[in-house]
Amino acid sequence: xxxxxxxxxxxxxxxxxxxxxxxxxxxxxxxxxxxxxxxxxxxxxxxxxxxxxxxxxxxxxxxxxxxxxxxxxxxxxxxxxxxxxxxxxxxxxxxxxxxxxxxxxxxxxxxxxxxxxxxxxxxxxxxxxxxxxxxxxxxxxxxxxxxxxxxxxxxxxxxxxxxxxxxxxxxxxxxxxxxxxxxxxxxxxxxxxxxxxxxxxxxxxxxxxxxxxxxxxxxxxxxxxxxxxxxxxxxxxxxxxxxxxxxxxxxxxxxxxxxxxxxxxxxxxxxxxxxxxxxxxxxxxxxxxxxxxxxxxxxxxxxxxxxxxxxxxxxxxxxxxxxxxxxxxxxxxxxxxxxxxxxxxxxxxxxxxxxxxxxxxxxxxxxxxxxxxxxxxxxxxxxxxxxxxxxxxxxxxxxxxxxxxxxxxxxxxxxxxxxxxxxxxxxxxxxxxxxxxxxxxxxxxxxxxxxxxxxxxxxxxxxxxxxxxxxxxxxxxxxxxxxxxxxxxxxxxxxxxxxxxx
Amino acid sequence: xxxxxxxxxxxxxxxxxxxxxxxxxxxxxxxxxxxxxxxxxxxxxxxxxxxxxxxxxxxxxxxxxxxxxxxxxxxxxxxxxxxxxxxxxxxxxxxxxxxxxxxxxxxxxxxxxxxxxxxxxxxxxxxxxxxxxxxxxxxxxxxxxxxxxxxxxxxxxxxxxxxxxxxxxxxxxxxxxxxxxxxxxxxxxxxxxxxxxxxxxxxxxxxxxxxxxxxxxxxxxxxxxxxxxxxxxxxxxxxxxxxxxxxxxxxxxxxxxxxxxxxxxxxxxxxxxxxxxxxxxxxxxxxxxxxxxxxxxxxxxxxxxxxxxxxxxxxxxxxxxxxxxxxxxxxxxxxxxxxxxxxxxxxxx
Ligand SMILES: Nc1ncnc2c1ncn2[C@@H]1O[C@H](COP(=O)(O)OP(=O)(O)OP(=O)(O)O)[C@@H](O)[C@H]1O
Ligand SMILES: [Mg+2]
Numbered sequence: 091x092x093x094x095x096x097x098x099x100x101x102x103x104x105x106x107x108x109x110x111x112x113x114x115x116x117x118x119x120x121x122x123x124x125x126x127x128x129x130x131x132x133x134x135x136x137x138x139x140x141x142x143x144x145x146x147x148x149x150x151x152x153x154x155x156x157x158x159x160x161x162x163x164x165x166x167x168x169x170x171x172x173x174x175x176x177x178x179x180x181x182x183x184x185x186x187x188x189x190x191x192x193x194x195x196x197x198x199x200x201x202x203x204x205x206x207x208x209x210x211x212x213x214x215x216x217x218x219x220x221x222x223x224x225x226x227x228x229x230x231x232x233x234x235x236x237x238x239x240x241x242x243x244x245x246x247x248x249x250x251x252x253x254x255x256x257x258x259x260x261x262x263x264x265x266x267x268x269x270x271x272x273x274x275x276x277x278x279x280x281x282x283x284x285x286x287x288x289x290x291x292x293x294x295x296x297x298x299x300x301x302x303x304x305x306x307x308x309x310x311x312x313x314x315x316x317x318x319x320x321x322x323x324x325x326x327x328x329x330x331x332x333x334x335x336x337x338x339x340x341x342x343x344x345x346x347x348x349x350x351x352x353x354x355x356x357x358x359x360x361x362x363x364x365x366x367x368x369x370x371x372x373x374x375x376x377x378x379x380x381x382x383x384x385x386x387x388x389x390x391x392x393x394x395x396x397x398x399x400x401x402x403x404x405x406x407x408x409x410x411x412x413x414x415x416x417x418x419x420x421x422x423x424x425x426x427x428x429x430x431x432x433x434x435x436x437x438x439x440x441x442x443x444x445x446x447x448x449x450x451x452x453x454x455x456x457x458x459x460x461x462x463x464x465x466x467x468x469x470x471x472x473x474x475x476x477x478x479x480x481x482x483x484x485x486x487x488x489x490x491x492x493x494x495x496x497x498x499x500x501x502x503x504x505x506x507x508x509x510x511x512x513x514x515x516x517x518x519x520x521x522x523x524x525x526x527x528x529x530x531x532x533x534x535x536x537x538x539x540x541x542x543x544x545x546x547x548x549x550x551x552x553x554x555x556x557x558x559x560x561x562x563x564x565x566x567x568x569x570x571x572x573x574x575x576x577x578x579x580x581x582x583x584x585x586x587x588x589x590x591x592x
Numbered sequence: 593x594x595x596x597x598x599x600x601x602x603x604x605x606x607x608x609x610x611x612x613x614x615x616x617x618x619x620x621x622x623x624x625x626x627x628x629x630x631x632x633x634x635x636x637x638x639x640x641x642x643x644x645x646x647x648x649x650x651x652x653x654x655x656x657x658x659x660x661x662x663x664x665x666x667x668x669x670x671x672x673x674x675x676x677x678x679x680x681x682x683x684x685x686x687x688x689x690x691x692x693x694x695x696x697x698x699x700x701x702x703x704x705x706x707x708x709x710x711x712x713x714x715x716x717x718x719x720x721x722x723x724x725x726x727x728x729x730x731x732x733x734x735x736x737x738x739x740x741x742x743x744x745x746x747x748x749x750x751x752x753x754x755x756x757x758x759x760x761x762x763x764x765x766x767x768x769x770x771x772x773x774x775x776x777x778x779x780x781x782x783x784x785x786x787x788x789x790x791x792x793x794x795x796x797x798x799x800x801x802x803x804x805x806x807x808x809x810x811x812x813x814x815x816x817x818x819x820x821x822x823x824x825x826x827x828x829x830x831x832x833x834x835x836x837x838x839x840x841x842x843x844x845x846x847x848x849x850x851x852x853x854x855x856x857x858x859x860x861x862x863x864x865x866x867x868x869x870x871x872x873x874x875x876x877x878x879x880x881x882x883x884x885x886x887x888x889x890x891x892x893x894x895x896x897x898x899x900x901x902x903x904x905x906x907x908x909x910x911x912x913x914x915x916x917x918x919x920x921x922x923x924x925x926x927x928x929x930x931x932x933x934x935x936x937x938x939x940x941x
Contacts, residue, residue, distance in 0.1 A: 396814060417817030426815070434815040437808045448805075449816040452798045460797050 100149030109135040111306040127303035129495025172244030182229035290319040342371040346543035352402035362388040364567035370543040377558030385567035395419035423511035438490035443471030478503035605914035627897035635885030649884025653783035654838030655862030665827035666807030671732025673859025674739035679706035679836025684850035687764025710836015718828025722821035760851035779845040790873040
């Protein structure tokens with residue numbers, strides 16, 4: 091097939107960091123190329139250079155043999171390139187249709203022809219099998235659907251090359267399977283596809299060719315036929331990675347987190363948590379499996395004091411915690427890795443060191459009375475950056491300069507470095523590379539072994555099964571079953587999650 | 593390097609504004625060089641001119657700081673004007689109605705009363721924002737009118753000086769007046785101290801960190817255990833207290849009474865200064881001196897170069913336009929610095 095995209099010797103540095111170092115690769119029509127690499131390897135930077143969002147220092151980019159001027163996004167789009175970003179770029183208060191047609195509105199004289207636009211969106215969504223309600227407002231939609239809108243937006247212009255930056259990080263397993271089908275279908279239609287993902291299983295299922303980056307360089311190219319998941323992991327990290335979780339037997343003690351009869355409403359004022367009881371003991375990992383959007387987020391936020399508890403109570407080591415006081419819950423010994431790191435976990439225009447003490451800024455040793463103790467804050471940052479292998483030039487750098495996975499490491503480092511009785515980990519490995527997943531899993535297990543009670547919420551069923559000691563399945567706002575993870579049956583849990591078995 | 597980047601946009605804005613001002617003067621047949629020369633020599637090299645410059649700069653600096661606190665906390669305080677008038681009137685009342693106190697007690701008392709009344713106006717806007725979700729731009733604009741009307745009523749009614757034909761309060765007692773040290777108005781020295789204080793609060797204290805976190809990411813602030821609503825109110829109260837203090841300083845140091853015709857536009861120049869200073873409290877002081885000089889010496893351009901002093905309004909408006917609209921960084925391809933976007937949009941609350 092004809093070559094669609096040619097990237098020749100692209101180099102891009104940010105200050106002293108070389109994000110892309112002399113990178114060359116190609117994508118042919120109808121070909122699916124996976125970009126694989128550790129957090130901070132330079133994948134997002136590379137595709138942003140292709141799309142014209144980043145201006146490479148050196149190198150050339152050709153689409154259909156035509157050289158693109160660096161940084162000319164408009165020309166790139168006009169050549170038929172679309173991109174679905176790692177962080178969605180949708181306008182939350184506008185409807186699906188409005189978002190899709192934005193910048194290219196069908197008009198009736200001066201006015202936008204809404205009927206026609208909605209019709210167009212419906213046709214697109216049927217053609218590619220991406221179901222959405224064209225009239226819904228973006229902010230009311232679950233993440234998976236928001237992403238479908240992003241894809242439709244890209245497809246609404248005649249796309250010949252489609253770039254996905256970590257499209258499955260926020261999807262449920264079912265949504266992921268659907269997306270894989272959509273992508274394969276696109277490739278059949280002759281669209282070239284670049285996919286960035288950290289999930290090796292998806293790479294194996296999807297890619298025609300895999301390009302592996304490390305420290306900004308291409309370290310190898312392979313195909314799923316020639317290798318396996320362990321081989322890919324080794325190629326990207328440069329050492330062998332243990333993909334299986336190794337953990338000793340749990341040694342559970344007294345209950346540290348008790349939730350009784352909890353009822354919580356979501357942002358649209360619908361009852362999202364409908365009477366949940368659960369008990370997490372010290373020294374165990376208690377996993378909550380469930381399709382996203384079944385009340386897990388609201389449950390976690392209510393436990394952490396961030397969302398009003400309509401009914402019920404939350405006890406930490408037997409003591410009731412205050413509702414709507416995140417500070418008090420935190421002081422009681424609850425650490426929380428929030429599922430949305432950009433929204434809750436980080437202040438991206440703060441330095442890494444300030445982010446590493448974000449919820450302890452007023453506590454000793456980081457504050458003495460009214461005064462912040464800059465020396466201690468810096469010392470803490472130096473320590474954690476090293477211990478958690480956060481890839482940055484300096485702890486004083488802004489969090490916004492970090493790659494996605496390294497942002498997550500900042501949050502994890504902050505939460506795990508505190509004195510904790512209860513750790514609430516919501517999607518702790520979302521968007522994190524295999525090497526770091528191994529590391530984070532080890533950290534969660536060692537928190538458990540040090541006597542913390544860990545509440546793990548994850549959309550990755552495999553992660554839940556391999557890490558948890560006990561598993562609760564949540565469906566439609568209720569816990570439908572609590573089972574021992576030993577010998578847990580993946581299919582059975584899957585059916586419970588879907589609300590099929592009772 | 594970082595410092596250069598923070599300064600470059602404001603500098604370019606000033607150059608462009610003076611340039612446009614010059615072109616306008618030429619089209620009117622005046623000599624811009626003569627006009628600017630007289631403006632700056634009067635403002636910055638004559639003893640009398642300097643006294644005027646610093647006198648004018650004082651309330652501008654303090655109201656600029658009041659706007660800076662808001663910007664840092666994610667609030668666009670358009671209400672410095674109303675808060676300032678409220679403080680100016682309250683201080684005037686305390687200055688003439690309370691008598692028999694020594695200066696050492698009377699002056700601080702008047703300043704504190706001014707700050708309290710300013711903070712009350714700030715509190716209303718802060719509480720409406722935090723607990724009712726009403727955008728502070730709307731409430732502070734409305735409060736500006738309300739406070740001005742109310743102040744006019746009071747100074748023309750209950751607080752009016754007996755026998756006066758215009759709306760004004762009686763003059764304040766001598767014990768409430770503040771003067772100068774070595775040619776510098778004491779009020780100006782106070783504003784310098786306040787600037788350092790505000791800078792220090794944001795740099796070193798947990799209160800500053802709370803405000804700033806709320807300003808930069810409300811959700812993360814809530815997650816981190818910061819009471820977002822309370823800190824929003826608190827920040828608006830602090831803005832109001834500062835602006836009210838500025839009004840009080842103006843009453844005690846310059847006007848000597850409350851008269852609605854005075855104090856006009858101070859709070860609005862404060863907004864321009866705060867934006868020009870990129871929400872940096874220390875940079876407010878040079879900004880205020882520049883503005884104070886232009887406001888103070890503007891009228892001299894009339895008889896030296898035949899330029900009407902309204903040209904100053906125009907220049908300052910152009911400055912405001914260029915520091916708010918991200919045009920400069922786009923034209924000159926500057927990397928945006930962290931304070932470049934200091935205000936939050938309408939959608940975010
Ligand atoms: N705007 C920026 N300023 C400074 N450094 C940056 C910037 N953008 C990226 N970097 C740095 O460039 C390197 C590559 O980042 P990039 O986002 O491309 O990584 P990535 O491979 O996409 O990682 P992840 O899997 O974590 O998303 C990182 O070290 C990152 O810190
Ligand atoms: Mg990335």
